[in-house]
Amino acid sequence: MAIVRFKGYGEIEVPVGTSILEAAQELHAPEGYACGGVCACSTCHIYVTKGSNLLSDQEEEEEDMLDKAFDVRSNSRLGCQSKIERDGEIEVEITRESLEAYENEHPQERGKYVTWR
Numbered sequence: 661m662a663i664v665r666f667k668g669y670g671e672i673e674v675p676v677g678t679s680i681l682e683a684a685q686e687l688h689a690p691e692g693y694a695c696g697g698v699c700a701c702s703t704c705h706i707y708v709t710k711g712s713n714l715l716s717d718q719e720e721e722e723e724d725m726l727d728k729a730f731d732v733r734s735n736s737r738l739g740c741q742s743k744i745e746r747d748g749e750i751e752v753e754i755t756r757e758s759l760e761a762y763e764n765e766h767p768q769e770r771g772k773y774v775t776w777r
């Protein structure tokens with residue numbers, strides 16, 4: 661089992677094979693997923709701050725999609741493409757881009773996670 665901590669939203673224990681997006685959904689953490697997790701958007705954009713070596717490698721398709729994301733950093737990943745491959749602790753931060761997407765997908769929660777200007 662692996663522990664995934666979402667900065668500001670708590671943590672959850674999940675089995676190997678789970679994606680970071682699936683872990684977020686189980687925890688009810690506000691990670692966007694406009695395309696439903698098929699690597700066709702960048703709304704599940706996260707920063708992996710610990711345990712990136714426990715995740716599946718980044719494939720070309722994910723890199724291409726991240727090229728279109730906002731505020732991309734060296735630790736950027738797409739949550740739906742980041743599968744947990746080994747037990748351990750993983751820490752992630754949900755990007756503003758992803759929080760905004762989540763709020764757009766869940767209008768009833770609008771204003772809960774992002775300060776809109």
Ligand code: FES
Binds near residue numbers: 698704
């Ligand atoms: S949900 Fe669209 S790329 Fe991850």
